[in-house]
Amino acid sequence: MAGIVSTIGQKCRRCFSCIRECPATAIRVVNGQAFVITERCLSCGHCVKVCSQHAKEISSDIEKVLFKLIPKGKTVAMVAPSFAASFPNDYLKLPSALKSMGFIKVTEAAFGADLISPLYGKLFEKIDGRTIISSPCPAIYNYIEKYFTELVPNLAPIVSPMIAMGRYLKETLGNDIKVVFIGPCVAKKSEYIDEEVNDAVDAVLTFTELKKIFNDNNIDISSFNEIEFDPPYANLGKSFPLTGGLLKTAKISGDILAKKVIVVDGKEKVEEIIQDVWN
Ligand code: SF4
Ligand code: SF4
Structure with a gap:
């Protein structure tokens, strides 16, 4: 199930800033890319701020x-x-x-x-x-x-x-x-x-x-x-x-x-x- 925050694979440049910054260790490398584990994610949005590539996506209403x-x-x-x-x-x-x-x-x-x-x-x-x-x-x-x-x-x-x-x-x-x-x-x-x-x-x-x-x-x-x-x-x-x-x-x-x-x-x-x- 998609969570509130996810990674846009095509935009991710694999710098892994988001992995270092996530307070919940909710991002792991999967197939070489930063993947958000929904069950661990706090929906805090911090990774959205630290990603210089705008590769984090928020579920939109x-x-x-x-x-x-x-x-x-x-x-x-x-x-x-x-x-x-x-x-x-x-x-x-x-x-x-x-x-x-x-x-x-x-x-x-x-x-x-x-x-x-x-x-x-x-x-x-x-x-x-x-x-x-x-x-x-x-x-x-x-x-x-x-x-x-x-x-x-x-x-x-x-x-x-x-x-x-x-x-x-x-x-x-x-x-x-x-x-x-x-x-x-x-x-x-x-x-x-x-x-x-x-x-x-x-x-x-x-x-x-x-x-x-x-x-x-x-x-x-x-x-x-x-x-x-x-x-x-x-x-x-x-x-x-x-x-x-x-x-x-x-x-x-x-x-x-x-x-x-x-x-x-x-x-x-x-x-x-x-x-x-x-x-
Ligand atoms: S900070 Fe952005 S570009 Fe860097 S690994 Fe995370 S999603 Fe990819
Ligand atoms: S929203 Fe917060 S808890 Fe979820 S992956 Fe991003 S930094 Fe980690």
């Missing part, structure tokens, strides 16, 4: 979104908070550009973080000595579920903002709407098809895929008007994906911080802290 979901006339876009970094000059025009594609509403996934942040506050109050691991990144959940199975009970039992928001949209707008998440992260493609949460979101596009759609369809984002996102409006949830953003979003108090909270980011530090908790 572009056709599904353009030709199956949007034509139904009930498809809502949900955009990750980092949209401004991906469209620095035109981010205020993104909602109208997306509506020109046929999305009936354009919403912010950050409201999903506002929905789940009180649950984190309650969880922190009840921790009593246990180590709880939380991250906005599904690749970290994949890493623990595949390689540190003893730590699975330590994962925070709270869905991500994307899943919370997808469920909220379907509850409030009707279960027949389709929801497309648009964000920076390849690993979201593995999250939305997870059988425990696959009721919430119908497709995931990366910002790179969205730019390709704009480019292929002559959609010039700079030519659109600046309009607001559709409600519900996000509050502190906009900070959720930033380092330490969960604490800010959940308004976790100094008392609770005394229970010892460690905030890490970056591939090496995350690997290190997971090893430390595991040992």
Whole structure:
């Protein structure tokens, strides 16, 4: 079965950078080429970034979104908070550009973080000595579920903002709407098809895929008007994906911080802290 990330054989120049860089030793040489072993892959997308030959391919929902979901006339876009970094000059025009594609509403996934942040506050109050691991990144959940199975009970039992928001949209707008998440992260493609949460979101596009759609369809984002996102409006949830953003979003108090909270980011530090908790 093809996974979220695979190698385009014709483009691969056998430099094996991806093999050296993969955090999960999920790439092996098969018939002289770098082959991704789906069962080991975290869908983190790191090999896509390090491959100078653009020989790594991500499973794409572009056709599904353009030709199956949007034509139904009930498809809502949900955009990750980092949209401004991906469209620095035109981010205020993104909602109208997306509506020109046929999305009936354009919403912010950050409201999903506002929905789940009180649950984190309650969880922190009840921790009593246990180590709880939380991250906005599904690749970290994949890493623990595949390689540190003893730590699975330590994962925070709270869905991500994307899943919370997808469920909220379907509850409030009707279960027949389709929801497309648009964000920076390849690993979201593995999250939305997870059988425990696959009721919430119908497709995931990366910002790179969205730019390709704009480019292929002559959609010039700079030519659109600046309009607001559709409600519900996000509050502190906009900070959720930033380092330490969960604490800010959940308004976790100094008392609770005394229970010892460690905030890490970056591939090496995350690997290190997971090893430390595991040992
Ligand atoms: S980094 Fe790219 S070119 Fe190099 S081995 Fe991996 S897939 Fe092939
Ligand atoms: S997506 Fe991540 S885990 Fe999967 S092969 Fe690439 S680097 Fe390795």
